Amino acid sequence: MDKIRVLIAKIGLDGHDRGAKVIARFLRDAGFEVIYTGIHRTPQEVARAVIDEDVDVLGISILSGAHNTIVPRVLDYIRQYGGNPQDLVVLVGGTIPAEDIAKLREIGVDEVFIPGTPISEIIRFIKEKVAEKRGKL
Amino acid sequence: MNVSDFIDGITAGNRRVLAKAISLVENEHPLAKEILRGVYGRTGRAQIIGITGFPGTGKSTIVSKLVEEFRKREKSVGVVAVDPSSPFTGGALLGDRVRLEGADVSKDLWIDAKVFFRSMGSRGRVGGIAKKTGEVVKLLDAGGYEVIFVETVGAGQSEVGIMEIADTIVVVLMPETGDDIQVNKAGILEIGDIFVINKSDLEGAENVERWLKYMLSLDETIQSADKEVAKWQKRVIRTVATKGIGIKELADAICEHFEFLKLNGILKAKRAEKAKLMAIELAIEDIKAEILKRYGNLLEENASDPYAVAEKIVKELIKP
Numbered sequence: 001m002d003k004i005r006v007l008i009a010k011i012g013l014d015g016h017d018r019g020a021k022v023i024a025r026f027l028r029d030a031g032f033e034v035i036y037t038g039i040h041r042t043p044q045e046v047a048r049a050v051i052d053e054d055v056d057v058l059g060i061s062i063l064s065g066a067h068n069t070i071v072p073r074v075l076d077y078i079r080q081y082g083g084n085p086q087d088l089v090v091l092v093g094g095t096i097p098a099e100d101i102a103k104l105r106e107i108g109v110d111e112v113f114i115p116g117t118p119i120s121e122i123i124r125f126i127k128e129k130v131a132e133k134r135g136k137l
Numbered sequence: 138m139n140v141s142d143f144i145d146g147i148t149a150g151n152r153r154v155l156a157k158a159i160s161l162v163e164n165e166h167p168l169a170k171e172i173l174r175g176v177y178g179r180t181g182r183a184q185i186i187g188i189t190g191f192p193g194t195g196k197s198t199i200v201s202k203l204v205e206e207f208r209k210r211e212k213s214v215g216v217v218a219v220d221p222s223s224p225f226t227g228g229a230l231l232g233d234r235v236r237l238e239g240a241d242v243s244k245d246l247w248i249d250a251k252v253f254f255r256s257m258g259s260r261g262r263v264g265g266i267a268k269k270t271g272e273v274v275k276l277l278d279a280g281g282y283e284v285i286f287v288e289t290v291g292a293g294q295s296e297v298g299i300m301e302i303a304d305t306i307v308v309v310l311m312p313e314t315g316d317d318i319q320v321n322k323a324g325i326l327e328i329g330d331i332f333v334i335n336k337s338d339l340e341g342a343e344n345v346e347r348w349l350k351y352m353l354s355l356d357e358t359i360q361s362a363d364k365e366v367a368k369w370q371k372r373v374i375r376t377v378a379t380k381g382i383g384i385k386e387l388a389d390a391i392c393e394h395f396e397f398l399k400l401n402g403i404l405k406a407k408r409a410e411k412a413k414l415m416a417i418e419l420a421i422e423d424i425k426a427e428i429l430k431r432y433g434n435l436l437e438e439n440a441s442d443p444y445a446v447a448e449k450i451v452k453e454l455i456k457p
Contacts, residue, residue: 045247
């Protein structure tokens with residue numbers, strides 16, 4: 001089984017990255033290769049990193065409430081750069097209202113994790129989904 | 138995608154294809170060797186610069202500033218940044234990309250079409266780089282990147298694996314990293330062509346500089362007996378990478394070193410030597426696989442006398 005590579009991204013003005021860093025650390029301990037982008041990235045920068053780093057998983061951490069604008073933009077740029085978001089496991093983490101979760105799923109987000117989700121569940125989800133998507137390629 | 142798709146994509150400068158090829162190489166996919174073989178003829182044009190030094194000295198920040206500086210000089214730039222994989226889980230936090238930040242916000246290095254940055258886990262290899270770092274560099278070279286930086290893991294004293302890959306080695310130090318005894322020890326300080334004292338706005342920078350220059354003067358005394366060989370005057374450069382201080386001078390030294398290597402035929406000799414070592418490595422890998430395939434049972438059954446087994450295998454394989 002090839003190593004699972006994950007990009008943890010912070011986009012826009014939201015500078016609260018404690019959660020993202022903790023997740024990055026937990027995923028490292030789960031045996032993944034985790035690339036952390038640092039704060040204040042643009043959707044374009046994140047999409048480019050997804051392509052160049054050839055990650056299996058994109059995890060976007062958003063606490064600012066801008067998820068409805070930011071997430072579709074990132075996915076658009078990935079397409080623009082010749083990638084296909086459907087080949088990726090796309091995750092969003094943060095304080096996302098219930099009605100927005102459905103919307104995010106519609107545009108291609110595989111799962112939304114709200115605060116308080118057990119880390120074991122996130123790890124399990126990643127392993128399952130990556131195996132599924134790799135099987136399709 | 139088949140092998141020729143990969144080769145065409147890489148040579149045409151398709152980033153996504155290059156990125157996928159790097160993953161195949163890292164994962165030792167059966168296609169990887171064919172791809173590398175297919176692009177090998179297009180390699181050898183880039184200058185490969187190793188950036189090494191202890192953890193926390195500012196290697197990633199220096200790399201970021203150098204990327205920006207070489208973009209100003211209109212060179213395309215590749216970066217391979219290695220971080221350690223866990224010996225317990227195999228996981229890694231690849232945190233070098235975080236520092237990729239130009240001072241000029243109008244030229245975003247993250248989306249610059251002539252910058253390719255790739256993070257790598259060391260995946261169990263010691264020595265400061267990953268087993269496949271050299272081959273990943275070859276792919277970037279074939280992809281047309283003119284200047285390629287290889288940032289090692291935060292290296293220890295004897296982690297000199299970067300020597301196998303780089304044309305030019307930059308060792309990054311900072312104040313309070315040792316005295317006259319420390320700088321004269323064998324290992325990482327021996328391999329530098331250029332020494333950087335980063336964070337040199339901190340107290341103690343002049344001490345490190347003094348000891349380094351003392352060490353280099355001893356080198357010169359020892360080497361001056363050998364008049365035949367062209368000498369590279371090793372540099373000591375002070376930087377404050379976060380403020381961009383000393384970066385231009387460092388970039389100049391890197392360019393000068395490459396010119397020096399080319400002018401004196403050293404580059405050619407070094408690369409021939411690397412190609413030779415690579416051929417040996419590749420042959421050993423295949424022979425090892427062959428031994429396991431052919432002699433699996435023999436190895437299982439005769440664990441009591443490994444010497445006899447080895448002798449038998451060598452006799453049969455090498456002297457048929």
